[in-house]
Amino acid sequence: MVARLIDEDPEGAYGYSKVALRLASRVAAVREAAGFAAYANQKYSEALSEFRAARRMTGSVDLWPVMADCERGLGRPEKALDMAGAPEVHKLDKAGQVEMRLVAAGARRDMGQLDAAIVTLQSPELASSSVQPWTPRLRYAYADALLAAGRETEAREWFAKAVESDRDGSTDASDRLAELDGVDFVDALDESESDNEEESDEGGRQG
Incomplete structure (x- = not known):
């Protein structure tokens, strides 16, 4: 359950x-x-x-990355970074190591170290054209860090790459990309309901 x-x-x-x-x-x-x-x-x-x-x-050691992220949640990013450099990380599988990298980058951002966060995410996994389960989140995190650092053109490129790899919609990369492109989405259902209300009001006034 x-x-x-x-x-x-x-x-x-x-x-x-x-x-x-x-x-x-x-x-x-x-x-x-x-x-x-x-x-x-x-x-x-x-x-x-x-x-x-x-x-x-x-x-x-499988829970090591999420334990480090708990340290971030408790306001202890320095502790999370210490865990990112611990021997346990070398025992993680590839997915775990990528997760640890994401946590470490998040800790850097918590500490206001945007450039360090960007460098932390730069890795063979990020550069690879192969799409793995972690690829959308890794590309998204990189794009988000670039945007936070004011590097909008590069951020747009990486949000687009995140969208390409995010087949399950696990991130809101498409929304972030649209936002950067200045695209506003209108809910067709809400628009339809609004039109119906206007017609109803007109009918009432005419009656």
């Missing part, structure tokens, strides 16, 4: 995670699920505690 609800109803997922903890707090998967439910509700201290517990039980 936590996995089913966490995207659309994070509060509901959090409630189920609390029930699961009462029933099976010694199960690593339960602690991990509770961590993600707390994380989705921005309860970063609680999430970090649960992730640490899960890591102690399994010995796995």
Whole structure:
């Protein structure tokens, strides 16, 4: 239920995670699920505690990036950067390493180090033309960092690349690109309803 609800109803997922903890707090998967439910509700201290517990039980480093992001959420970007340079990072798979890079870049931005954030994201994974599960988010983060640094032309280029790779719509890259291009979207349904209201008003006045 936590996995089913966490995207659309994070509060509901959090409630189920609390029930699961009462029933099976010694199960690593339960602690991990509770961590993600707390994380989705921005309860970063609680999430970090649960992730640490899960890591102690399994010995796995897979949660290292999200643990570092919890440190960011707690206002400790320096700690997140320390974790980005820890030996555990070398034990992560490629997806985990990319995630760690995203967290580290975010920590740099938290500290006002925009140029350092941009450099942190520059990597073989970013330069690759191959589309992987992490590609849209990596390109999006790079575009966003460029835009924050005032490099609008380059940002537009990378938002466009993010759109090309984002087949599932996991980011709002298309909206950001349209915004840079000065395109305004009008909701056709709202426009239709507005027209109907105007016709109704006219009919009422004529009557």
